[in-house]
Amino acid sequence: MGAGQPNSGGSGEPGPVRLLGDGVAALMAVLRAAGREVIGPTVRDGAIVLRPLKRPDDLPRGWHDRQEAGLYRLDWEDRPTRFAHAAPAQGWKRVLHPPEACVGTAYRGGIASSAEGADAGPDGPCWAAPEASPPLRAFFGVRPCDLAALSVLDGILANPAAGYHDPAYARRRRDTLVVAADCASPAATCFCAGMGTGPGVGDSGFDVALTELVEGDAAVYLARAGSPAGAALLEAVEHRPASDAERAAATDQTVRATKAQTRALPADPRAILARATEHRHWADVAARCLACGTCTLACPTCFCATVEDATSLDGVTAARTRRWSSCFTEAFSYIHGGAVRGTRGARYRQWITHKLSAWYDQFGTSGCVGCGRCVTWCPVGIDITAEVAALSETRPSHRRRGPARRPVDGSATPRRRKDDPPAP
Amino acid sequence: MATPTPRRPRLAVWKFASCDGCQLSLLDCEDELLAVAGAVEIAYFLEATRATAPGPYDVSLVEGSITTAHDLRRLKTIRRRSKVLVTIGACATSGGIQALKSMADAGDYVRAVYAHPAFIRTLDTSTPIADHVPVDYELRGCPIDRGQLLHVLTALIQGRQPRLPNYAACVECKRAGVVCVMVAKGEPCLGPVTQAGCGALCPRVGRGCYGCFGPAEGMNTAALAAHLQTSRDHGGAGLDSAETRHRFHLFNANAPGFREEGQRHG
Numbered sequence: 001m002g003a004g005q006p007n008s009g010g011s012g013e014p015g016p017v018r019l020l021g022d023g024v025a026a027l028m029a030v031l032r033a034a035g036r037e038v039i040g041p042t043v044r045d046g047a048i049v050l051r052p053l054k055r056p057d058d059l060p061r062g063w064h065d066r067q068e069a070g071l072y073r074l075d076w077e078d079r080p081t082r083f084a085h086a087a088p089a090q091g092w093k094r095v096l097h098p099p100e101a102c103v104g105t106a107y108r109g110g111i112a113s114s115a116e117g118a119d120a121g122p123d124g125p126c127w128a129a130p131e132a133s134p135p136l137r138a139f140f141g142v143r144p145c146d147l148a149a150l151s152v153l154d155g156i157l158a159n160p161a162a163g164y165h166d167p168a169y170a171r172r173r174r175d176t177l178v179v180a181a182d183c184a185s186p187a188a189t190c191f192c193a194g195m196g197t198g199p200g201v202g203d204s205g206f207d208v209a210l211t212e213l214v215e216g217d218a219a220v221y222l223a224r225a226g227s228p229a230g231a232a233l234l235e236a237v238e239h240r241p242a243s244d245a246e247r248a249a250a251t252d253q254t255v256r257a258t259k260a261q262t263r264a265l266p267a268d269p270r271a272i273l274a275r276a277t278e279h280r281h282w283a284d285v286a287a288r289c290l291a292c293g294t295c296t297l298a299c300p301t302c303f304c305a306t307v308e309d310a311t312s313l314d315g316v317t318a319a320r321t322r323r324w325s326s327c328f329t330e331a332f333s334y335i336h337g338g339a340v341r342g343t344r345g346a347r348y349r350q351w352i353t354h355k356l357s358a359w360y361d362q363f364g365t366s367g368c369v370g371c372g373r374c375v376t377w378c379p380v381g382i383d384i385t386a387e388v389a390a391l392s393e394t395r396p397s398h399r400r401r402g403p404a405r406r407p408v409d410g411s412a413t414p415r416r417r418k419d420d421p422p423a424p
Numbered sequence: 425m426a427t428p429t430p431r432r433p434r435l436a437v438w439k440f441a442s443c444d445g446c447q448l449s450l451l452d453c454e455d456e457l458l459a460v461a462g463a464v465e466i467a468y469f470l471e472a473t474r475a476t477a478p479g480p481y482d483v484s485l486v487e488g489s490i491t492t493a494h495d496l497r498r499l500k501t502i503r504r505r506s507k508v509l510v511t512i513g514a515c516a517t518s519g520g521i522q523a524l525k526s527m528a529d530a531g532d533y534v535r536a537v538y539a540h541p542a543f544i545r546t547l548d549t550s551t552p553i554a555d556h557v558p559v560d561y562e563l564r565g566c567p568i569d570r571g572q573l574l575h576v577l578t579a580l581i582q583g584r585q586p587r588l589p590n591y592a593a594c595v596e597c598k599r600a601g602v603v604c605v606m607v608a609k610g611e612p613c614l615g616p617v618t619q620a621g622c623g624a625l626c627p628r629v630g631r632g633c634y635g636c637f638g639p640a641e642g643m644n645t646a647a648l649a650a651h652l653q654t655s656r657d658h659g660g661a662g663l664d665s666a667e668t669r670h671r672f673h674l675f676n677a678n679a680p681g682f683r684e685e686g687q688r689h690g
């Protein structure tokens with residue numbers, strides 16, 4: 001192990017090192033030997049997805065993704081690269097804030113003494129909360145946009161100072177080691193450059209940051225430590241200081257990746273949305289949007305969930321489960337008497353306004369990190385960047401022809417679109 | 425009026441025009457079947473027992489659609505004798521695949537299928553139960569989802585409101601972590617307009633959703649149909665208009681929204 005170079009990792013000079021041999025395989029081996037579950041990109045069902053990795057060969061060597069609005073395809077070439085892909089199909093939210101999680105189980109007549117993970121929770125002795133100690137994990141090959149998404153989620157779900165605290169999330173997050181990787185091959189849907197989240201890994205939020213370079217027909221790796229744990233990890237694998245040429249190659253690669261991005265949000269989407277609450281464009285989106293919720297569920301920062309109870313047939317136990325939810329569902333805004341946001345236009349407005357505007361007021365950042373997932377995975381290819389651009393056009397919102405106030409989003413009856421389905 | 429002594433709720437299971445698949449879902453609840461049988465009194469369930477107690481019933485599960493005048497009279501009697509009526513399956517909730525006859529000349533079907541059409545007395549339509557009597561809860565699907573059936577029975581036995589989502593199947597698909605078959609493979613998928621409840625059964629095995637759970641709340645069939653007809657190179661599924669019609673005119677051909685969308689293509 002350790003090459004014994006004095007200037008390695010984070011302890012002294014923070015400069016990058018060059019990993020020797022197959023550095024990625026070596027890092028994975030060290031992480032696994034430390035008892036960590038290594039989760040990273042791999043190919044499954046025609047896409048790059050995040051799954052537990054057993055060996056370096058599980059990484060998507062030679063695979064490259066093609067992403068367009070509403071389209072995802074994988075191509076393979078005989079290339080040594082393992083990280084030549086953009087954002088995987090779903091983000092790390094899946095692991096840290098799972099789509100379905102047991103919040104607790106209540107037992108009629110007190111907790112069974114044998115109940116595992118039994119906890120004297122807030123509701124007294126008849127409440128058992130699950131998963132007190134999640135497995136140790138390492139996130140491997142985290143894309144810069146997803147690194148930014150982790151920090152956004154942390155601010156929402158593990159931020160006791162602000163009064164936002166999900167203990168289960170915080171526990172999972174606390175012990176997770178993050179190995180990030182620069183993006184060299186953004187997809188057409190990526191717009192991290194404009195959001196300031198990529199395509200190079202920034203200065204914080206990771207334990208180790210990797211840069212994959214191609215030298216001849218081999219992939220080589222530069223690495224930086226971003227934390228003491230990261231420095232220790234780099235100490236454990238063979239390396240030497242990176243040469244000036246290698247550093248320059250890494251910088252060039254990021255510059256090229258930045259230039260390759262074609263999408264961007266217009267400047268100051270916050271102001272655009274603030275002006276657009278009554279924009280006629282909402283009705284246009286409503287005609288295309290399916291209200292399927294995919295954009296919110298694929299987004300790495302959308303955190304909304306619903307809590308559902310179910311009892312056993314004999315009424316002895318009641319399980320409380322938290323499940324991902326979406327502001328595109330009717331139930332999301334349902335209050336006594338009906339849903340506040342009854343139409344697709346109103347729901348699309350909620351999503352985009354929360355992501356790009358209200359998020360700042362609530363959490364002090366943008367809710368969007370520019371990963372492009374909502375663009376790619378929208379079944380009909382609705383593009384958040386194009387919608388904001390359309391909303392920035394200051395056309396009169398609605399011609400006022402009569403005294404009656406016009407519907408702003410297809411929410412009232414007067415202008416029913418002929419292609420709208422009958423009200424369910 | 426409330427019964428003074430606690431007793432097990434009386435369950436009845438009824439069949440109209442259908443294939444029995446949904447009733448069998450109850451028998452298919454292997455692990456839970458005995459518990460269910462213990463928690464309720466099975467008062468009428470010909471598929472499983474000889475019980476034919478006359479009622480009243482606390483919960484009636486109704487399978488199948490209305491296709492004859494006699495069935496309609498029978499249904500009204502069942503409704504009168506049932507406290508809670510739950511329709512189960514695409515036939516009962518929308519008229520089923522047999523509702524295709526409502527859109528064609530039903531006589532043609534009779535002549536094509538039966539050796540002696542003269543003996544067949546049937547309505548020209550196949551209609552859902554809710555067209556004729558008030559329905560308390562609907563379990564969609566062809567067939568229904570076992571988990572949903574147990575959930576509803578459990579809730580009713582416990583005196584709790586059942587929770588039946590009305591959002592799109594995509595929500596369950598994304599929760600399950602399925603790679604979208606439409607975006608990644610160009611498979612035609614009705615998930616975005618179909619009500620959740622199946623746990624994204626078809627996309628989980630790489631197939632597009634067939635829409636057997638019927639229309640989702642807030643759906644946009646026109647936009648999905650246009651997209652299904654877009655070429656695969658542009659993210660669509662490359663269907664022609666007949667294929668698009670067949671997608672909508674399947675198990676829920678007569679469901680509001682699916683019916684009209686299918687008709688627009690042909």
Ligand code: SF4
Pocket residue numbers: 295298299300301355367368369370371372373374375384
């Ligand atoms: S809004 Fe879209 S592009 Fe922005 S972070 Fe979410 S999924 Fe990615």
Ligand code: SF4
Pocket residue numbers: 296301302303304325326327328350351352354355
């Ligand atoms: S956009 Fe919708 S789903 Fe996402 S965080 Fe906001 S309200 Fe929740």
Ligand code: SF4
Pocket residue numbers: 288289290291292293294295296328377378379380381382
């Ligand atoms: S914008 Fe696209 S992904 Fe989002 S709800 Fe509408 S159709 Fe679904």
Ligand code: SF4
Pocket residue numbers: 292294379593594595597598602603604605606607613614615616624627632633
């Ligand atoms: S596979 Fe079908 S159900 Fe799943 S997300 Fe895609 S469109 Fe929706």
